[in-house]
Amino acid sequence: MSAFGAHFRMLNAAVLAAFGIPVTFTPQDGSGAQQITGIIQKPAMGEDSLPGSILGAAVVRLFVQFTAIAPAPQHGDAITINGVAYVVTDLDVDTQGGAVLKLRIS
Amino acid sequence: MLNTSAVTDAIVTALKTITDLAAAMTVLDATGATAVRITAFHYLLGQDHRLAEAVYAMPAPSMLVAWEGSKGGNFDGQTIWKHRWGIYYRMGNAAGLAVPVGYEDLWARTCNGATAVAGAAGPNIRNIQIADGLDIMDTPSIDHALDEDLVDRFKAVFIIPEIGDN
Numbered sequence: 001m002s003a004f005g006a007h008f009r010m011l012n013a014a015v016l017a018a019f020g021i022p023v024t025f026t027p028q029d030g031s032g033a034q035q036i037t038g039i040i041q042k043p044a045m046g047e048d049s050l051p052g053s054i055l056g057a058a059v060v061r062l063f064v065q066f067t068a069i070a071p072a073p074q075h076g077d078a079i080t081i082n083g084v085a086y087v088v089t090d091l092d093v094d095t096q097g098g099a100v101l102k103l104r105i106s
Numbered sequence: 107m108l109n110t111s112a113v114t115d116a117i118v119t120a121l122k123t124i125t126d127l128a129a130a131m132t133v134l135d136a137t138g139a140t141a142v143r144i145t146a147f148h149y150l151l152g153q154d155h156r157l158a159e160a161v162y163a164m165p166a167p168s169m170l171v172a173w174e175g176s177k178g179g180n181f182d183g184q185t186i187w188k189h190r191w192g193i194y195y196r197m198g199n200a201a202g203l204a205v206p207v208g209y210e211d212l213w214a215r216t217c218n219g220a221t222a223v224a225g226a227a228g229p230n231i232r233n234i235q236i237a238d239g240l241d242i243m244d245t246p247s248i249d250h251a252l253d254e255d256l257v258d259r260f261k262a263v264f265i266i267p268e269i270g271d272n
Contacts, residue, residue: 045158057163058165059162061255075201078199089257
């Protein structure tokens with residue numbers, strides 16, 4: 001990978017280390033739940049609740065280091081934030097190994 | 107003219123009596139109890155979200171029923187009001203399911219499933235009087251839509267004529 005790509009991976013890692021929160025990722029392949037780190041991003045529409053609060057926001061955009069997660073997240077996987085269960089409804093994977101997971105409360 | 111608020115609730119009640127539709131909208135809530143996620147929206151400032159946010163925030167699966175206007179006019183000798191409701195759909199997560207229930211299935215169940223408004227299995231929702239003072243609905247419609255994250259959703263429209271002027 002180019003130096004540009006390596007720099008992006010370092011940037012993603014640094015940003016996730018500084019601002020990331022732990023969430024539980026449960027892939028649908030049955031390989032078991034695992035903790036990953038993500039950053040909650042500004043959603044398409046503001047809601048009345050904090051994402052992952054007891055009455056959590058219904059829609060969450062979660063930035064993750066896509067290439068560091070195995071198995072790779074896909075539609076229909078489950079993500080739990082502070083005990084609130086979400087389903088991955090869409091993924092926007094960027095060219096540098098990051099991705100925004102679009103989550104909807106289930 | 108009828109108060110459409112009560113009719114909104116009556117539509118929700120009728121939809122919940124469609125067994126396989128209600129089953130597709132049933133989840134376990136936070137306490138472990140079952141909940142049928144077919145709900146009404148009433149534009150109650152201070153109690154409800156704005157409609158756009160309520161639709162945006164619909165969990166998967168769920169359905170939301172909202173009155174969206176009434177058309178007045180001399181439609182025929184006994185009809186001067188036609189009331190319109192939007193029925194918003196969010197399907198559940200189909201991952202890993204051998205028999206997933208998609209939007210096509212939900213719409214078929216909505217249109218064709220037997221209702222049980224009076225307690226016993228009756229005609230489908232297109233052919234029942236949903237509330238006193240209403241005629242049976244005009245043939246309903248449904249259209250594809252995209253949400254703010256460009257994820258698929260569907261919205262049906264029920265147009266129900268009022269009998270006379272109540």
